[in-house]
Amino acid sequence: MLSKSQARLFFLGGTVLFSVVFLGLTLDTIRQTPARSGEANLDASALRGRMIWDEKNCMGCHTILGEGAYYAPELTQVLKRRDENWVRGFLRNPQAFYPGRRKMVHYNFTEEQITDVISFLRWIGQVDTNGFPFAPPLRAAAERAVNSAKGSAQ
Numbered sequence: 001m002l003s004k005s006q007a008r009l010f011f012l013g014g015t016v017l018f019s020v021v022f023l024g025l026t027l028d029t030i031r032q033t034p035a036r037s038g039e040a041n042l043d044a045s046a047l048r049g050r051m052i053w054d055e056k057n058c059m060g061c062h063t064i065l066g067e068g069a070y071y072a073p074e075l076t077q078v079l080k081r082r083d084e085n086w087v088r089g090f091l092r093n094p095q096a097f098y099p100g101r102r103k104m105v106h107y108n109f110t111e112e113q114i115t116d117v118i119s120f121l122r123w124i125g126q127v128d129t130n131g132f133p134f135a136p137p138l139r140a141a142a143e144r145a146v147n148s149a150k151g152s153a154q
Protein backbone atom coordinates (compact mmCIF):
# COMPACT_ATOMS: atom_id res chain seq x y z
CA MET A 1 0.00 0.00 0.00
CA LEU A 2 1.43 3.42 -0.95
CA SER A 3 1.63 6.14 1.66
CA LYS A 4 -0.03 9.46 0.83
CA SER A 5 3.26 11.11 -0.22
CA GLN A 6 4.28 8.05 -2.28
CA ALA A 7 0.89 8.12 -4.04
CA ARG A 8 1.36 11.83 -4.81
CA LEU A 9 4.85 11.17 -6.17
CA PHE A 10 3.53 8.26 -8.24
CA PHE A 11 0.77 10.48 -9.65
CA LEU A 12 3.11 13.40 -10.43
CA GLY A 13 5.82 11.14 -11.87
CA GLY A 14 3.29 9.32 -14.08
CA THR A 15 1.76 12.60 -15.26
CA VAL A 16 5.14 14.09 -16.17
CA LEU A 17 6.37 10.91 -17.85
CA PHE A 18 3.30 10.42 -20.02
CA SER A 19 3.04 14.14 -20.84
CA VAL A 20 6.59 13.92 -22.21
CA VAL A 21 5.71 10.78 -24.20
CA PHE A 22 2.55 12.48 -25.52
CA LEU A 23 4.47 15.62 -26.55
CA GLY A 24 7.17 13.53 -28.21
CA LEU A 25 4.62 11.56 -30.24
CA THR A 26 2.81 14.78 -31.20
CA LEU A 27 6.05 16.37 -32.43
CA ASP A 28 6.90 13.18 -34.32
CA THR A 29 3.49 13.26 -36.06
CA ILE A 30 3.97 16.93 -37.01
CA ARG A 31 7.45 16.08 -38.33
CA GLN A 32 6.18 13.17 -40.45
CA THR A 33 2.99 14.77 -41.80
CA PRO A 34 4.42 16.73 -44.78
CA ALA A 35 6.14 13.64 -46.22
CA ARG A 36 3.29 11.23 -45.49
CA SER A 37 0.63 13.54 -46.91
CA GLY A 38 2.72 14.32 -50.00
CA GLU A 39 2.28 18.03 -49.27
CA ALA A 40 4.64 18.88 -52.14
CA ASN A 41 2.20 17.28 -54.62
CA LEU A 42 -0.64 19.58 -53.57
CA ASP A 43 -0.74 21.81 -56.65
CA ALA A 44 -3.07 24.74 -57.45
CA SER A 45 -5.57 22.52 -59.26
CA ALA A 46 -5.84 20.11 -56.31
CA LEU A 47 -6.32 23.09 -53.98
CA ARG A 48 -9.15 24.42 -56.17
CA GLY A 49 -10.64 20.91 -56.13
CA ARG A 50 -10.46 20.95 -52.37
CA MET A 51 -12.42 24.25 -52.32
CA ILE A 52 -15.08 22.70 -54.57
CA TRP A 53 -15.18 19.67 -52.27
CA ASP A 54 -15.93 21.96 -49.32
CA GLU A 55 -18.27 24.39 -51.09
CA LYS A 56 -20.43 21.60 -52.51
CA ASN A 57 -20.37 19.68 -49.25
CA CYS A 58 -19.43 16.36 -50.84
CA MET A 59 -18.83 15.14 -47.28
CA GLY A 60 -22.54 15.49 -46.62
CA CYS A 61 -22.87 12.13 -48.40
CA HIS A 62 -19.32 10.75 -48.91
CA THR A 63 -16.40 9.99 -46.63
CA ILE A 64 -12.80 10.87 -47.37
CA LEU A 65 -10.01 9.50 -45.16
CA GLY A 66 -12.93 7.94 -43.26
CA GLU A 67 -14.45 11.33 -42.36
CA GLY A 68 -17.89 12.38 -43.49
CA ALA A 69 -21.28 10.77 -44.04
CA TYR A 70 -21.99 7.14 -44.83
CA TYR A 71 -24.64 7.62 -47.51
CA ALA A 72 -22.33 7.35 -50.53
CA PRO A 73 -19.03 5.53 -51.29
CA GLU A 74 -15.69 6.26 -49.55
CA LEU A 75 -13.68 8.32 -52.05
CA THR A 76 -10.07 8.25 -50.70
CA GLN A 77 -9.06 5.56 -53.21
CA VAL A 78 -11.76 6.13 -55.81
CA LEU A 79 -9.13 6.57 -58.56
CA LYS A 80 -7.76 3.11 -57.78
CA ARG A 81 -11.12 1.46 -58.41
CA ARG A 82 -12.28 3.80 -61.18
CA ASP A 83 -10.54 5.12 -64.25
CA GLU A 84 -10.08 8.94 -64.32
CA ASN A 85 -12.19 9.12 -67.47
CA TRP A 86 -14.95 7.20 -65.75
CA VAL A 87 -14.95 9.72 -62.86
CA ARG A 88 -14.93 12.59 -65.38
CA GLY A 89 -17.96 11.15 -67.16
CA PHE A 90 -19.69 10.47 -63.85
CA LEU A 91 -19.18 14.03 -62.58
CA ARG A 92 -20.46 15.45 -65.89
CA ASN A 93 -23.80 13.82 -65.23
CA PRO A 94 -24.00 11.43 -62.27
CA GLN A 95 -27.70 10.88 -62.77
CA ALA A 96 -27.13 9.26 -66.16
CA PHE A 97 -25.20 6.45 -64.44
CA TYR A 98 -27.36 4.15 -62.23
CA PRO A 99 -30.88 4.94 -63.49
CA GLY A 100 -33.59 4.17 -60.97
CA ARG A 101 -31.18 4.02 -58.03
CA ARG A 102 -30.23 6.55 -55.36
CA LYS A 103 -28.83 9.60 -57.07
CA MET A 104 -25.94 11.94 -56.73
CA VAL A 105 -26.46 15.66 -57.25
CA HIS A 106 -25.89 16.94 -60.81
CA TYR A 107 -23.62 19.95 -60.16
CA ASN A 108 -23.28 21.18 -63.76
CA PHE A 109 -19.49 21.40 -63.29
CA THR A 110 -17.35 22.95 -66.01
CA GLU A 111 -14.62 20.71 -67.48
CA GLU A 112 -12.05 22.73 -65.52
CA GLN A 113 -13.89 22.19 -62.24
CA ILE A 114 -14.04 18.45 -62.94
CA THR A 115 -10.28 18.46 -63.62
CA ASP A 116 -9.75 20.22 -60.27
CA VAL A 117 -11.93 17.75 -58.36
CA ILE A 118 -10.04 14.86 -59.99
CA SER A 119 -6.69 16.50 -59.05
CA PHE A 120 -7.88 16.70 -55.46
CA LEU A 121 -9.02 13.05 -55.48
CA ARG A 122 -5.66 12.04 -57.02
CA TRP A 123 -3.81 13.91 -54.25
CA ILE A 124 -5.94 12.35 -51.51
CA GLY A 125 -5.32 8.93 -53.07
CA GLN A 126 -1.53 9.25 -52.66
CA VAL A 127 -1.66 10.20 -48.95
CA ASP A 128 0.03 7.50 -46.86
CA THR A 129 -2.89 6.26 -44.75
CA ASN A 130 -1.30 3.04 -43.43
CA GLY A 131 -3.37 1.03 -45.90
CA PHE A 132 -6.78 2.64 -45.22
CA PRO A 133 -9.34 1.86 -46.60
CA PHE A 134 -8.71 -1.86 -46.29
CA ALA A 135 -10.13 -4.29 -48.83
CA PRO A 136 -13.26 -5.87 -47.34
CA PRO A 137 -12.00 -9.10 -45.67
CA LEU A 138 -15.11 -11.04 -46.58
CA ARG A 139 -15.16 -10.04 -50.25
CA ALA A 140 -13.76 -13.36 -51.52
CA ALA A 141 -16.21 -15.37 -49.39
CA ALA A 142 -19.12 -13.17 -50.51
CA GLU A 143 -18.17 -13.60 -54.19
CA ARG A 144 -18.02 -17.39 -53.76
CA ALA A 145 -21.46 -17.37 -52.10
CA VAL A 146 -22.96 -15.22 -54.88
CA ASN A 147 -21.46 -17.43 -57.59
CA SER A 148 -22.69 -20.66 -56.00
CA ALA A 149 -26.17 -19.11 -55.50
CA LYS A 150 -26.17 -18.23 -59.23
CA GLY A 151 -25.16 -21.79 -60.05
CA SER A 152 -27.99 -23.33 -58.03
CA ALA A 153 -30.52 -20.85 -59.47
CA GLN A 154 -29.58 -22.02 -62.96
Ligand code: HEC
Pocket residue numbers: 052053056057058059060061062071072073075078081082087090098101102103104105107117
Ligand atom coordinates in the same frame (compact mmCIF):
# COMPACT_ATOMS: atom_id res chain seq x y z
C1 HEC B 1 -26.64 13.98 -51.95
C2 HEC B 1 -25.53 13.07 -51.73
C3 HEC B 1 -24.25 13.25 -52.51
C4 HEC B 1 -23.43 14.37 -52.57
C5 HEC B 1 -23.63 15.71 -51.88
C6 HEC B 1 -22.31 14.00 -53.40
N1 HEC B 1 -22.42 12.70 -53.82
FE1 HEC B 1 -21.08 11.67 -54.94
N2 HEC B 1 -22.28 10.03 -54.90
C7 HEC B 1 -23.50 9.96 -54.23
C8 HEC B 1 -24.05 8.62 -54.41
C9 HEC B 1 -25.37 8.12 -53.83
C10 HEC B 1 -23.13 7.91 -55.21
C11 HEC B 1 -23.19 6.46 -55.69
C12 HEC B 1 -24.17 6.31 -56.82
C13 HEC B 1 -24.86 5.00 -56.69
O1 HEC B 1 -24.29 4.02 -56.16
O2 HEC B 1 -26.03 4.93 -57.11
C14 HEC B 1 -22.02 8.82 -55.48
C15 HEC B 1 -20.90 8.47 -56.23
C16 HEC B 1 -19.80 9.29 -56.44
C17 HEC B 1 -18.61 8.91 -57.16
C18 HEC B 1 -18.34 7.55 -57.77
C19 HEC B 1 -17.85 6.64 -56.66
C20 HEC B 1 -17.72 5.21 -57.05
O3 HEC B 1 -16.94 4.50 -56.42
O4 HEC B 1 -18.45 4.76 -57.94
C21 HEC B 1 -17.78 10.00 -57.15
C22 HEC B 1 -16.40 10.11 -57.78
C23 HEC B 1 -18.47 11.06 -56.45
N3 HEC B 1 -19.69 10.60 -56.03
C24 HEC B 1 -17.94 12.33 -56.23
C25 HEC B 1 -18.62 13.35 -55.56
C26 HEC B 1 -18.10 14.68 -55.42
C27 HEC B 1 -16.74 15.16 -55.92
C28 HEC B 1 -19.05 15.40 -54.73
C29 HEC B 1 -19.02 16.88 -54.37
C30 HEC B 1 -18.73 17.79 -55.45
C31 HEC B 1 -20.14 14.49 -54.43
N4 HEC B 1 -19.86 13.28 -54.96
C32 HEC B 1 -21.28 14.86 -53.72
C33 HEC B 1 -24.10 10.94 -53.49
C34 HEC B 1 -23.61 12.21 -53.29
